[in-house]
Amino acid sequence: MAAIRCGQTIRDYDELGIRAARVATGLAEHGVRASDRVAIYLHNDIPFVEASIGAAILGAIPVPVNWHWKGAELSYLLDDSDSRVIFAHSDLVPIAESVADERPLIEVGHDAAPPTGRHRAYEDWLAAHEPWSRPPMRAPQSMIYTSGTTGRPKGIVRAATTPEQSRAGAGLLYETFGLAPGMRTLVPAPIYHTAPNVHCLASATSGIDLTIMPKFDPEDMLRLIEAHQIDHFQAVPTMFVRLLQLPEEVRARYDLSSLKTIVHAAAPCPPEIKRRVIDWLGPIVREYYGGSETGGCVACDSHEWLAHPGTVGRPITDADVRIHSDTGELLPTGTSGRVYLRPPTGWSNFTYHGNPDKRAAMERDGYLDIGDIGYLDADGYLYLNDRSTDMIISGGVNIYPAEIEACILDLPGVRDVAVFGIPDPDLGESIAAHVEATGLTADDIRNHVRANLAGYKVPKIVVFDNNLPREDTGKLFKRKIRAQYN
Known part of the structure; x- marks a missing residue:
């Protein structure tokens, strides 16, 4: 039962x-x-x-x-x-x-x-x-406060839905999360955040067998999957990193054959990390992208991702994506700009509690800007470069920290990393990297980036830091680190 x-x-x-x-x-x-x-x-x-x-x-x-x-x-x-x-x-x-x-x-x-x-x-x-x-x-749905990575948290308010809208919304959630009635699902993330909260409450109100972890622990998660024959869970990329860091003999100790679908979102997943998860658990990894404001708007399964490495997916149902320049021009395929999302019609509209002007400012012709930079390929798949607030402009060149972070994470011994811009009198901004790692030097970090990316993407400053201010959902509060350089 x-x-x-x-x-x-x-x-x-x-x-x-x-x-x-x-x-x-x-x-x-x-x-x-x-x-x-x-x-x-x-x-x-x-x-x-x-x-x-x-x-x-x-x-x-x-x-x-x-x-x-x-x-x-x-x-x-x-x-x-x-x-x-x-x-x-x-x-x-x-x-x-x-x-x-x-x-x-x-x-x-x-x-x-x-x-x-x-x-x-x-x-x-x-x-x-x-x-x-x-x-x-x-x-109405829960009033979720955004995590405040770029400022004070904002309360997201949604209107109450009709029974028909609720059914349509449930269908979208099932599609986005890869969830279905009769599944046995696991929630490893804190349920005060949007995606785990929606996942948890939608499962509970639908009568889906539900296991909630009091706190994420990688080996305990594997134990629960085996013990309860879990066939679905939603995770964030930092959880994948922690799971992959378990010794191979520990991972092999647990029977994970019940798993049918793994879904992730909330933060960019370094391509090599995702590839290793697929190699380990099979092509059962699903990804979606959106925001607390928009809900999931694009998604892809493992086969789509392997055919389009690095994508976060393409629009689901009647959702849509456009890429605009900072001055408002619609940009062509392959050109990076601000990502605008049109949510599926089954997802209820929202406003910011006490701040309707901010809600109005993020909309363009029914499409919403939630602060990301990316581009579309010829097949309509979306790729994210970074958060618009995180982009570094050094010597007039746009540099996306997420690319450098993915490169550094691929270096053995690195557990976590934050890359961001700091003031530079000559270049405007230069690159700093705070790295959580063991057995490495700053030159090891720089040489690895230099061997894999353009020279102008090599961090000028490398600091080893075991206390990166990261949310349990994987979101990193870079402003808290960057503040010490201003």
Whole structure:
């Protein structure tokens, strides 16, 4: 029987539904109504799913909170979203209550800390409420805050969908994620982020057998795949790197033959890393590309990718891609420019909470600019060069850090890398590389780049850094590293 499990906890979907309905009643007694927001400041856990579904039953909007956030970051989100209630794990309660003001706080037990006893305990709170018995409201999707790689996070708000739109959206999700009813799926990434959140909640509300990892660990992931006969999971490229770094004898220890589909997104995957995953697990790797704002707009399977190495795919259903110059001209095949996406019609429209002007500024004739640079090939496949904010202009030449990062990652001993531009009095910008590695020197890094790329792409500055500020989804906060050079 399909179920949801996380750590040592497992629930069938009948029990999950009853608990979510109790959440709805409890929230209603706290005064939560349709369109109100509810903050979910939790690690990966089944109560995250219960609270999200329970809020949606009322037509309220769950607001997943990055549990790394503290102080001013958390205060900003709570105030900006005007969240009415906070769910927080015990280890996060001291942080949450420091900025909660008068908001009710529901404390969820967690192995990382004993209960504080200062707030209503989640299990007691659930038991005190009968399941919601009235018809569920038509609810918007979760209000996800972008990760803020280039500035302050923005809340993405979507309109509630009709049943027909919901069915169309579910079909798009299945197509994008390579997911299907009857599958056994695994969520290894933090579900406060868009793709894992959508993957997790869509699976739960569809009754798909669902395993949530409390925290990503490469060998534990292999163990779970074997133990639960997982046939689908969604990952980010940094997870592929960590899996491939396991000794070959460790990877061979687990039976992974149940896997049918692996899907990845969120950050560029170095081509050599993807090729090694396909060689290891077979041509079952699917990729999609889009943004929190647009949803998945392009996709490709392993066979398409092997025929078009480096692509992120071509448009799905009735989505479309255009490439424009900075001055607005439509660019021809093979020419790099700003990527504009037209989402599939089944994906609901959005705005930025409290900032409709920013939403309007990113649109051109129904196409949306989410900040990437890339080009289309003759077959309509999209290739990404980099984020527009990350592009380096050195001596008048456009340099894309992602290409250099992929080159450096191919060097044995390198675990992670960030390449970015720093001020240069002669060239405008020069190239810096912060590298997480063992047994290498700065000259090893430079010589490897020089042997594989043009000389002007060799980093001027190489710093070995074991604390690169990377999100669990693979997104790198380069602005935090770059700030020390300004």
